[in-house]
Amino acid sequence: MGSEDRYCPCPFTYLPRLVKHWPKSQAHPFRVLHIIEWILLGIAVSELPWESLPYLSDLMGSSLAETEPIPFAWFWSLMCLLLLGLLGRRLPIGSAVSKWGYTAVQIGLILVATSLANWQSPFLMPYLVVMIRGYLIFSHRERWVLAALTFGIAISSLAIPLLDIPRLQSAFNEPLPLTTDKVRTISMVIGLYGIVLCGLVSAFVLLLVNALLAERASRQQLTVAHHRLRQYALRIQDQAALQERNRIAREIHDAVGHSLTALRIQLENARLFSHSDTHKTEDHLKVAQQLAAKALSEIRQSVSTLQSDPLQGKSLITVLEQLCLDFQQHMNGEFVYTLDVLRPLPIETSATVYRLLQEAMTNVARHSHADRIKLQVKTESGYLWLILEDNGIGFDPAKNTAGFGLSSMKERTAAMGGHLQFITAPGEGCQLRAQLPLVEVMA
Numbered sequence: 001m002g003s004e005d006r007y008c009p010c011p012f013t014y015l016p017r018l019v020k021h022w023p024k025s026q027a028h029p030f031r032v033l034h035i036i037e038w039i040l041l042g043i044a045v046s047e048l049p050w051e052s053l054p055y056l057s058d059l060m061g062s063s064l065a066e067t068e069p070i071p072f073a074w075f076w077s078l079m080c081l082l083l084l085g086l087l088g089r090r091l092p093i094g095s096a097v098s099k100w101g102y103t104a105v106q107i108g109l110i111l112v113a114t115s116l117a118n119w120q121s122p123f124l125m126p127y128l129v130v131m132i133r134g135y136l137i138f139s140h141r142e143r144w145v146l147a148a149l150t151f152g153i154a155i156s157s158l159a160i161p162l163l164d165i166p167r168l169q170s171a172f173n174e175p176l177p178l179t180t181d182k183v184r185t186i187s188m189v190i191g192l193y194g195i196v197l198c199g200l201v202s203a204f205v206l207l208l209v210n211a212l213l214a215e216r217a218s219r220q221q222l223t224v225a226h227h228r229l230r231q232y233a234l235r236i237q238d239q240a241a242l243q244e245r246n247r248i249a250r251e252i253h254d255a256v257g258h259s260l261t262a263l264r265i266q267l268e269n270a271r272l273f274s275h276s277d278t279h280k281t282e283d284h285l286k287v288a289q290q291l292a293a294k295a296l297s298e299i300r301q302s303v304s305t306l307q308s309d310p311l312q313g314k315s316l317i318t319v320l321e322q323l324c325l326d327f328q329q330h331m332n333g334e335f336v337y338t339l340d341v342l343r344p345l346p347i348e349t350s351a352t353v354y355r356l357l358q359e360a361m362t363n364v365a366r367h368s369h370a371d372r373i374k375l376q377v378k379t380e381s382g383y384l385w386l387i388l389e390d391n392g393i394g395f396d397p398a399k400n401t402a403g404f405g406l407s408s409m410k411e412r413t414a415a416m417g418g419h420l421q422f423i424t425a426p427g428e429g430c431q432l433r434a435q436l437p438l439v440e441v442m443a
Contacts, residue, residue, distance in 0.1 A: 080110070
């Protein structure tokens with residue numbers, strides 16, 4: 001094969017490049033506006049100079065033009081309007097160049113159709129079609145520019161046949177002869193009427209388009225809001241599940257941990273007296289058996305009811321008194337407590353105070369090695385104060401942050417809008433101060 005065949009360009013090789021650089025477009029977003037566009041174009045088709053057709057000239061009368069400048073001009077005008085309608089199936093998106101080029105093609109088709117009709121039909125309705133499409137593809141500022149440009153061209157198209165006074169005079173002289181001044185006056189009146197009518201129709205159409213655009217924007221915002229609300233609901237659901245898991249863990253840890261700590265102390269005492277005093281050993285084992293049964297009962301309650309009311313209908317003073325007596329019985333040392341709660345408290349606050357004190361006593365019995373402990377629970381100035389002091393070994397708060405007991409106490413206090421503070425140092429004992437806001441209980 002020769003070099004000419006080898007390097008012969010194929011037209012199909014340019015097709016991918018043409019498709020790549022073809023302006024992006026989208027389908028017409030509003031079906032109702034698309035229908036209105038075709039109705040407006042149908043009105044424009046009815047304005048074509050059908051009287052120039054041989055078969056219709058006898059029925060409709062003669063045209064203002066004695067001869068048709070271009071053969072089948074009415075047909076080509078019809079094709080221009082049809083092509084203008086088909087251009088509305090896809091609207092350009094992306095660059096401003098493609099949008100203004102699209103608009104220029106539309107206006108060009110209207111001007112060609114008007115010129116083919118020998119400027120007898122101004123074709124005002126197609127300009128409304130251009131305005132509608134411009135409102136859909138342009139931004140707010142560019143819409144005003146397009147509206148002014150299109151309105152000016154439409155008025156110019158209307159003025160061209162009205163300025164041809166001799167032609168108008170020849171048309172008006174058929175029923176009654178008129179002077180040139182009267183024809184000019186009639187032409188001005190018709191022109192003003194056309195301007196006002198075109199302006200009113202344009203304003204109505206643009207208001208309709210603006211309302212549809214606002215409705216679509218509101219619908220999109222509503223869709224986005226529903227999507228965000230669904231995400232927030234799922235997030236809140238996950239957060240609620242996480243909080244519920246943490247609450248269950250705190251309930252099991254605080255309730256069962258206290259009983260198991262007391263059980264361990266009783267078993268250690270029983271082991272110490274196992275060789276020297278069998279009666280004390282038996283007493284400690286009985287207490288340990290009771291504590292084991294209590295721990296098992298608390299586990300069952302935690303699994304079944306999650307202990308939403310750990311007080312089980314009793315008053316806060318009653319359960320705190322029982323908790324202090326149990327703690328005093330199991331510890332080896334001095335324990336002094338003062339319970340000064342003189343007003344009814346909400347169930348949530350009472351349960352939080354009970355769990356805080358239960359966990360605090362468990363930590364003291366397990367870790368502090370203290371022999372003097374002082375407890376004070378009081379209501380004062382709209383707050384409930386829980387203060388627990390011991391002379392134990394203390395700890396460094398900065399290094400003891402991983403324990404679940406301390407973190408659960410902080411979470412419980414924070415959930416009630418309170419404040420929890422540890423005043424301690426290694427070898428200097430520990431003071432726990434919890435402050436909870438009080439809420440009036442409706443009688």
